[in-house]
Amino acid sequence: MGIQVPEKVNYVLRTLHEHGHEAFVVGGCVRDSLLNKTPADWDVTTSAMPSEVKECFAHTADTGIQHGTVSVIVEHEPVEVTTYRVDGTYSDGRHPDTVRFTRSLEEDLARRDFTINAMAYNEETGLQDPCGGRTDLRNGVIRCVGAPEQRFSEDALRILRALRFTSVLGFSVEQNTESAIYDLADRVRMVAVERINAEFSRLILGQRADLVLTRYRGVLSRATGLRIPAVNDLDRLPASVPVRLASIADADPKLLKYDNRTVRLVRDIRGVLLALEEFSGGSGENSAGACGAGRAMPLYKKENRSGEGTEPARVQLRRLLRMFGEDAVRGALEIRGDGTALLERILTDGDCFSLRQLAVTGCDLGLPPGPEVGKRLNRLLDAVIEGELPNERELLLRRNAAWTNEG
Numbered sequence: 001m002g003i004q005v006p007e008k009v010n011y012v013l014r015t016l017h018e019h020g021h022e023a024f025v026v027g028g029c030v031r032d033s034l035l036n037k038t039p040a041d042w043d044v045t046t047s048a049m050p051s052e053v054k055e056c057f058a059h060t061a062d063t064g065i066q067h068g069t070v071s072v073i074v075e076h077e078p079v080e081v082t083t084y085r086v087d088g089t090y091s092d093g094r095h096p097d098t099v100r101f102t103r104s105l106e107e108d109l110a111r112r113d114f115t116i117n118a119m120a121y122n123e124e125t126g127l128q129d130p131c132g133g134r135t136d137l138r139n140g141v142i143r144c145v146g147a148p149e150q151r152f153s154e155d156a157l158r159i160l161r162a163l164r165f166t167s168v169l170g171f172s173v174e175q176n177t178e179s180a181i182y183d184l185a186d187r188v189r190m191v192a193v194e195r196i197n198a199e200f201s202r203l204i205l206g207q208r209a210d211l212v213l214t215r216y217r218g219v220l221s222r223a224t225g226l227r228i229p230a231v232n233d234l235d236r237l238p239a240s241v242p243v244r245l246a247s248i249a250d251a252d253p254k255l256l257k258y259d260n261r262t263v264r265l266v267r268d269i270r271g272v273l274l275a276l277e278e279f280s281g282g283s284g285e286n287s288a289g290a291c292g293a294g295r296a297m298p299l300y301k302k303e304n305r306s307g308e309g310t311e312p313a314r315v316q317l318r319r320l321l322r323m324f325g326e327d328a329v330r331g332a333l334e335i336r337g338d339g340t341a342l343l344e345r346i347l348t349d350g351d352c353f354s355l356r357q358l359a360v361t362g363c364d365l366g367l368p369p370g371p372e373v374g375k376r377l378n379r380l381l382d383a384v385i386e387g388e389l390p391n392e393r394e395l396l397l398r399r400n401a402a403w404t405n406e407g
Helices: 009-016 028-034 050-056 106-112 131-139 147-155 155-171 173-192 195-202 209-215 217-224 241-247 260-279 313-324 324-336 341-349 372-386 391-406
Strands: 023-026 045-048 062-064 068-076 077-083 085-087 099-101 121-122 127-130
Touching: 009 023, 009 045, 009 050, 009 077, 009 099, 009 324, 023 028, 023 106, 028 121, 028 131, 050 062, 050 068, 050 077, 062 077, 085 106, 121 209, 147 155, 147 173, 155 173, 155 195, 155 209, 155 217, 173 217, 195 209, 195 217, 195 241, 209 217, 241 260, 241 324, 260 313, 260 324, 313 341, 313 372, 372 391
Parallel strands: 045 077
Antiparallel strands: 023 045, 023 121, 062 068, 068 077, 085 099, 121 127
């Protein structure tokens, strides 16, 4: 079977059984175990009512009691235990207005989103799979439990979850489920943007992200508000949300309320892409588009325009490192497909591209306090970056003195 339940979770299952209740691990932990993946967490479902769960254990917390969830504290860690339930109506398109507790595992599994998430397991009775999830798992199929229209009308975020699983697991969407996705994609906009953000981020990090973004770009545009072009080779990029967002030309991270750091990094990566495209002799029009920059003229073919014996590409990267920082430059090089070998040499060799690395400080310049100090330091840094001067204290001070004497 391949399902190795952690001891603390087994303790919860055993204790509930000893008190006369059914109990199983359920959902994603079963799915991942059958895929030989390590589950991120383990959820328990039980026939015991919430009050009965609390009677079985000395330490519990009411983490979602209105929906039947009690956290059992085992060795200072919580194990979530949820009573079998049937959901009522979903007026907000995300959460059930009411729930009805039940003693039937099958009723509980029938309310879940996809067949691959509607399996339960314990050591005594083995796998419980009334919805055919194991077969769909073997066949690589995402299929709704019951009527897809009902599942997606209950919780519109399930539409993005279906596409996220398709991307991450490399599965395909069953025909009726896919039809409902196309029909109901607009309902996703009812969901809090933070939840959309979380699902979209996981989707673009998946192994089949380019296929999903291309096949379902109309659905995703309706669901997220982003303009999504057809993409190529997204899957070859590192598993970085900012890098992959930056490679999708029309995706504005502000629309999904990404944090400020992500928004800045996406902007900076695109700035580096534009600069590299222009440096390599391209028009710059498609520099951030759908990984299109990966097919631009290689960075290293540019003629030498800098000082004698200085690699022009190395100078250009130092300029960009100064302006945008290492993360943005690295992300842009990965999107272009130029490779990062030259960047690594710059970093390993200790090339100077910031005032922090400069071998002199403002106190060394012999200038009165004021804006001229910063201007002079930046002028020296320019000379070092361009290869006109080595980053050596004596030579920098000599050049500084010459400029001072020039007036």
